[in-house]
Amino acid sequence: MIRSIGKTLNRVAATLNGLSSAAIVFIMLLTCADVVLRFFGRPIPGTYELVGYFGAVVVAFALAYTSVERGHIAVEMFVNRLPPHPRGLVEALGSICGAALFGLLTRQSLVYARDLLDSGDVSLTLGMPTWPFVYSVGAGTAVLTVVLLLDALLHLKKGFPA
Numbered sequence: 151m152i153r154s155i156g157k158t159l160n161r162v163a164a165t166l167n168g169l170s171s172a173a174i175v176f177i178m179l180l181t182c183a184d185v186v187l188r189f190f191g192r193p194i195p196g197t198y199e200l201v202g203y204f205g206a207v208v209v210a211f212a213l214a215y216t217s218v219e220r221g222h223i224a225v226e227m228f229v230n231r232l233p234p235h236p237r238g239l240v241e242a243l244g245s246i247c248g249a250a251l252f253g254l255l256t257r258q259s260l261v262y263a264r265d266l267l268d269s270g271d272v273s274l275t276l277g278m279p280t281w282p283f284v285y286s287v288g289a290g291t292a293v294l295t296v297v298l299l300l301d302a303l304l305h306l307k308k309g310f311p312a
Contacts, residue, residue: 152303159297160218166293167215173204196276203273203283210290213252214297238308245302253295259288 177200184197216222229240263284271280 152300152307156300156304159214159293159300162293163214163218163297166211166290170208170211170215173208173211177201177204177208196273196278199273199275199278203280206283207286207290210287213290214293217294217297217301234308238305241308242302242305245298245305249295249298249302252291252298256288256291256295259284259291263288 180194180197180200184194187193229237232240263281266279266281266284272278273280
């Protein structure tokens with residue numbers, strides 16, 4: 151069962167990573183177009199806003215996939231020298247702490263997004279609603295939280311072999 155949940159989670163993380171990649175391409179094209187049009191005296195209004203909002207989406211949507219692929223920086227010099235049982239426990243504890251942190255970030259992002267939605271907050275230049283981008287951060291961190299919880303379970307399983 152854990153294996154099927156892991157596969158589904160990997161697919162979700164990969165999909166979010168694909169959306170993150172698309173957002174990077176959008177940011178790149180928008181920035182290039184803005185630079186070229188500035189040369190002709192016709193800059194694109196709201197470029198700074200859009201780059202900031204989509205930059206948040208890029209980071210939030212790439213987090214879970216990076217964690218699945220073990221792409222984060224980790225200091226393993228001490229942990230790798232431990233025997234398998236304590237190593238599994240230390241790694242599980244790290245994943246649980248990360249899940250707690252990102253779970254809190256998810257909750258607060260969703261609360262903030264709801265406040266923005268209720269208040270009707272919009273960006274200054276484009277008048278675009280800001281809440282979808284904050285919900286995106288919440289969604290990305292929610293997936294990362296689940297990835298870290300599953301990771302903690304797998305490490306505990308290694309730490310306590312059956």
